[in-house]
Each structure stands twice: as C-alpha cells, then as structure tokens.
Amino acid sequence: METILKPFKRSSRVLSIEKYLDKESLSAEKHEYYNGKIKKMPGSSFNHNQITVQIASTILNELDSKQKPFRVLSSDQKVFIPKLNQVLYPDALVVYLKPEFWNGRKDILLNPILIVEVLSPTTEKYDRHDKFMSYKNIPTFMEYVMVRQDTKEVETWFREETHLWRETTFCDTGDVKLSSIGISISMDKVYRNIEF
Numbered sequence: 559m560e561t562i563l564k565p566f567k568r569s570s571r572v573l574s575i576e577k578y579l580d581k582e583s584l585s586a587e588k589h590e591y592y593n594g595k596i597k598k599m600p601g602s603s604f605n606h607n608q609i610t611v612q613i614a615s616t617i618l619n620e621l622d623s624k625q626k627p628f629r630v631l632s633s634d635q636k637v638f639i640p641k642l643n644q645v646l647y648p649d650a651l652v653v654y655l656k657p658e659f660w661n662g663r664k665d666i667l668l669n670p671i672l673i674v675e676v677l678s679p680t681t682e683k684y685d686r687h688d689k690f691m692s693y694k695n696i697p698t699f700m701e702y703v704m705v706r707q708d709t710k711e712v713e714t715w716f717r718e719e720t721h722l723w724r725e726t727t728f729c730d731t732g733d734v735k736l737s738s739i740g741i742s743i744s745m746d747k748v749y750r751n752i753e754f
Contacts, residue, residue, distance in 0.1 A: 572594030572595065573591075573594055573595075573596065574594070575591060575638075575643065575645070578591045578596060578645065579645075579663070579665070579666065582636075583665070587599070588647055590644075590645060590646050590647060591643075591644060591645035592642075592643075592644055593642065593643040593644060594643070599647060600678070600680055600681065602676075602678070603678065603707065605707040605708075605752055605753075605754075606649075606676050606678055606707050608751070608752060609676050609705055609707055609748065609749065609752060610632075610633060610649045610650060610674070610676050612747060612748055612749070612750055613650060613674055613676075613703075613705060613743070613748045614630055614631075614632060614650040614674070616743045616744065616747040616748055617630050617650070617652065617672075617674075617736070617739070617741070617743060618630040620741045620742070620743055621652075621739065621741060624740075624741060626739065626740065626741070627654065627655050628652050628653065628654055628655075628671070628739055629652065629653045629657065630650065630651075630652050631650065631651050631652075631653065631667070632650060633647055633648065633649045633650065634647070635647070635648070635651060635665075635667055636665055636666045636667065637651065637666070637667050637668075637670055637673075637693075637696070638660045638666045638667070638668055639692055639693070639695050639696055640660070640668070641695045642692055642695055644692055645666065646689065646692060646693070648670070648673045648674060648675060648693075649674050649675050649676045650673075650674040651667075651670040651672060651673045651674065652670065652671055652672040652673075652738075652739055653667065653669060653670055653671060654669075654671045654698070654739075657669065668696075668698075669696070669697075669698040670696060670698065670699060671698050671699065671700050671701070671738050671739065672699075672700065672701045672702075672703065672736065672738050672739055673693055673699065673701070673702055673703070674703045674704075674705065675689065675702075675703070675704050675705070676704075676705045676707055677704055677705065677706050677707060678707065679708075685704060686704065690702055690715070699717070700716065700717045700737075700738035701714060701715065701716045701717065701736060701737060701738035701739075702714065702715040703734075703736070705748065707752070708754055709754060710729060710730050710731075710745055710749050711727065711728070711729050712727070712728045712734045712745065712748065713725065713726070713727045713728075714726050714727075714728070714734065714735070714736065714737075716737045716738060717738075728745060730745065731745055731746060732744075732745055733745065734748070
C-alpha cells in the first residue's frame with residue numbers, strides 16, 4: 559500500500575511532540591515545532607542548496623583528512639531542544655563522536671556541537687536571532703556558522719564560556735576557522751560556482 563504524503567493543515571490546537579513527529583514523517587514539507595505549535599519551513603533557492611551541500615562536504619572532507627571523530631549531517635536532520643520543547647531543522651550540523659537521540663528515535667538529535675545556517679532574505683532575521691537564541695539552550699552546542707548566499711561572507715560565533723560568544727566574520731577569500739571542531743575550510747570551496 560502506497561503512502562500519500564500531504565502537507566499539515568493549519569490548526570490552532572496544541573500538538574504533542576509525538577503527534578508532531580508522526581505527522582512530520584508523513585508530510586511532503588518540513589515543519590519546525592515550537593512547544594505544541596508548528597511552523598512550515600520555506601523552500602530554498604538554488605544558491606542556498608548548493609552552498610549548503612558545499613559547506614557540509616567541505617567540512618566532512620577536512621575532518622576526514624585530519625581523521626577527526628566527528629559526523630556531518632544534512633538539512634533533513636531534526637534537532638530537539640528539550641528545555642524549550644522545540645524541534646528545528648539546521649541546514650547542516652556536526653556531532654562529536656556518538657550521536658544522542660531523543661527517546662530512542664533516530665530521526666531527532668540532541669547533541670550537535672556545530673550548526674550551519676545558510677541565510678535567506680526571508681529567514682535571515684530569524685536565523686540570526688530567534689533560532690540562534692534557541693540553539694544556545696543545547697548544552698553541547700559550541701559554534702554557530704551563518705553563511706550568506708548573496709555575497710562571499712561567513713560569520714561564526716564560538717562559545718568561549720557559558721555566556722560568552724566570540725564573533726568572527728570572514729569575507730571574499732581565505733579560510734574560515736571552525737574552532738569547535740579544530741579545522742579551517744576554504745571560502746573558495748564553500749562558494750564554488752556560485753553566481754551572485
């Protein structure tokens with residue numbers, strides 16, 4: 559029997575996380591979860607998708623070349639923040655050693671160390687502020703990487719202490735230092751073949 563994927567219907571009622579996950583597994587679209595409410599994620603542009611793949615693969619290749627014990631995951635990986643009862647979809651993320659999953663489910667991760675968001679005109683404000691504030695509630699989270707798609711610019715925020723974050727902006731050429739995972743990646747590889 560074939561499963562028909564369908565979008566969520568807008569509802570004012572509060573969903574449990576279990577009900578959200580059941581509905582999300584059958585949905586043709588992605589939705590983030592906010593303490594009982596859901597929010598449909600917007601579609602992505604060609605540049606957004608290409609940059610997402612290129613930064614994730616560049617991080618993976620650099621980690622592999624240095625034989626570092628991290629795992630790199632794509633934008634289909636949900637992250638749960640128990641303190642906020644929130645589920646988010648980063649564009650890419652890195653986990654140190656062993657992934658930890660919520661309630662034994664392999665589709666909902668608890669312990670990213672590095673999170674990447676590719677900024678879009680419609681989501682930039684949300685990614686920079688609300689989403690970053692949510693991610694800060696993940697105990698293992700050490701570094702936030704925001705990548706522009708309209709110009710060559712990567713911004714990193716590295717957690718030096720519990721409430722102290724160091725911001726660094728990288729422009730044009732050269733390497734982006736990712737302190738949480740001990741590597742640097744080439745801006746040229748992140749933006750390869752991107753037309754602004």
